[in-house]
Amino acid sequence: MLLAIDIGGTKIAAAWVENGQVIERRQQPMATDPVGFMEVIGQLVLGWPAPEQVAVAATGYINDGKVHSVNQEIIAFWDGFPLADRLTERFACPLILMNxxxxxxxxxxxxxxxxxSQNSPDNLLFITLSTGVGGGLVLDRQLRIGPHGLAGHVGHTTVSCQPTDDDLRCGCGRQSCLEKIASGTALGRQASAMFGRTMSSAELFSLALTDPRAEAIIDNAAKAVAEAISNLHMTLDLSEIVIGGSVGLADGMLHRIRLALANAPNLMQVPVSAAMLGPDAGLIGIMQLATNVENSVENSVENS
Ligand SMILES: [Zn+2]
Incomplete structure (x- = not known):
């Protein structure tokens, strides 16, 4: 039995996997402290057989089995938390851990x-617009991790577009990050400031159907994503951009990003598609990596 776990800013998903097939999938809200976190892990696997292998995809950057939030406002206790050690102690089996x-x-x-069958991309950038903004890079058919585990953290590259509430300071310590304008958290914050009440990004998308001010916040975020895409395309020469995450997959977001990107010079445009694996791209990706590690990863963290 393979246990696959996907830890996001607001939820944890777990899958019981046999021979590459998901037998059962469960989900719980993410905890806010280490003790609560291990309790949630226990609840997720309740009644499942002991795993022979654990595969974990986690938000934050991972260095030497420890996980760190780039933006400390997303998961405060992800400050060098020894995730690989904790889960190896809990499950006593080989473990693979990746962003x-x-x-x-x-x-x-x-x-x-x-x-x-045709034009499968050799150079792909995945961007997730979710609680935060993250991503991953496949370059020349190799997944890029990087010596510090940072590769693909596009949310903390800067853009010239400004948030509609002019709140520029990102939780990473920098100003004008993409995450500060285009994450679900950022959309909710900008909507709350504009409409004078606490709003989530989901409420903003609903309101955008009838209110042009709500639509303008989302369009501005899409413009920021398109700016980041052009920057990264000119840096890396990409074949395809894939958009995922709850905000990225929200109704109309991909279309808005494509419209914004169409304003860039031709050279700076690149095909943009939706995540084929939907919200489970991370979970399925880490399952595949766990079963095919030696062929695919330039440098991953493995404990056994
Ligand atoms: Zn940042």
Whole structure:
């Protein structure tokens, strides 16, 4: 039995996997402290057989089995939390651990190898617009992790577009990050400031159907994503951009990003598609990596 776990900013998903097939999938809200976190893990696997292997995709960057939030406002206790050690103690079996955007990039890359007969991309950037903004890179058919585990953290590259509430300071310590304008958290914050009441990004998308001010916040975020895409395309020369995450997959978001990108010079445009694996790109990507590690990863964290 393979246990696959995807840890995001607001939820944890777990899958019981046998021979590459998901037997059961469960989800719980993410905890806010280490003790609560291990309790949630216990609840997720309740009644499942002991795993022979654990595969974990987690938000934050991972260095030497420890996980760190780039933006401390997302998961405060992700400050060097020894995630690999804690889970190895809990399950006493081999474990693979990787950033969720990186795992999702690999999942989306693999999905395009098997289902797209022509033009399967050798150079793919996955961008997740979710609680935060993350991502992953496949370059020359290799998943890029990087010596510090940072590769693909596009949310903390800067853009010239400004948030509609002019709140520029990101939780990473920088100003004008993409995450500060285009994450679900950022959309909710900008909506709350504009409409004078607490709003989530989901409420903003609903309101955008009838209120042009709500639509303008989303359009501005899409413009920021398109700006980041052009910057990264000119840096890396990409074949395809894949958009995932709850905000990225929200109704109309992909269309808005494509419209914004169409205003860039031709050279700075690149095909943009939706995540084929939907919200489970990270979970499926880490499952695939766990079963095929030696062929795919330049440098991953493995404990056994
Ligand atoms: Zn930042």
């Amino acid at each position: 969720d955007g990186q795992a999702a990039a690999w999942g989306e890359y693999q999905a395009r190898q098997t289902t797209v």
